[in-house]
Amino acid sequence: MYIIVGLGNPGKKYENTRHNVGFHAVDRLAINHGIQVTKLKHKALIGEGRIGNEKVVLVKPQTFMNLSGQSVMEILKFYKADLEKMVVLYDDIDVKVGALRIREKGSSGSHNGMKNIIYLLQKDNFPRIRIGVGKPQFGDLADYVLGRFSSEEIPLINEAIERSVLAVEAILKDDIQLAMNKYNG
Known part of the structure; x- marks a missing residue:
């Protein structure tokens, strides 16, 4: 079983902000695989289903x-899931708009x-x-990540979200090395 976590902030106020691209990636996975992410459990909206041959919790x-x-x-404990079978999708200011960086492990960066x-996991x-x-050229970082994409950035971020979904599917079907080789950059 895989746990696929998309990071973001709840509520309409944050819906289309830069900080919520992880939510959008999980939403796209849910749509593509017919999984309802509507159950409120463990301080999260979750949905259980299958992607290919793998059971997943979005x-x-x-x-x-x-x-x-x-x-x-809470989710890892409840599902008794292996940490190596959890994939986290999230926004990153240190990566140019529309690019992906897939890693097996590592620090949190900023x-x-x-x-x-x-x-918490240690x-x-x-x-x-x-x-x-x-990254913002000037101004407050918090305002930037809680801001919306420009009209020029929207196609780039939509494409990145689509590629992130393909990367998750590749991780589940094959392995992370293949996903890294195919989708990094």
């Missing part, structure tokens, strides 16, 4: 970004949601897909 933590680890810990997950050995949202 997760959108509802704790707000900086406390995402609370939900992730992402507070990932910092909280790693801090481990970082789980796959992640970083979806590039770019």
Whole structure:
């Protein structure tokens, strides 16, 4: 069983912000595979189903970004899931808009949601897909990630979300190395 976690902030106010691309990736996976992500459980919206031959739980933590680890810990414990079979999708300011960076493990970088997950799990050995949202040229970082994409960025981010879904499917069907080779960049 795989746990697929998309990070974001709950509520209409944050719906189309840069910080919510992880939610959008999980929503796209759900649509593509007929999984309803509507059950409120473990401080998250979850949906159970199958992607190919793999049983999956799609997760959108509802704790707000900086406390995402609370939900992730509860879900891992409840499903008795292997950490290596959890994939986290999230926005990354250190990756250019529309690019993906897939890693088997690693640090949280500057992402507070990932910092909280790693801090609470005390481990970082789980796959992640970083979806590039770019860096602000000036201004407040929080305002930037909680802001919306420009009209020029929307096609790039939509394409990145589609590629992140294909990367998750490749991880489940084959392995993370193949996904990294095919979708990084």
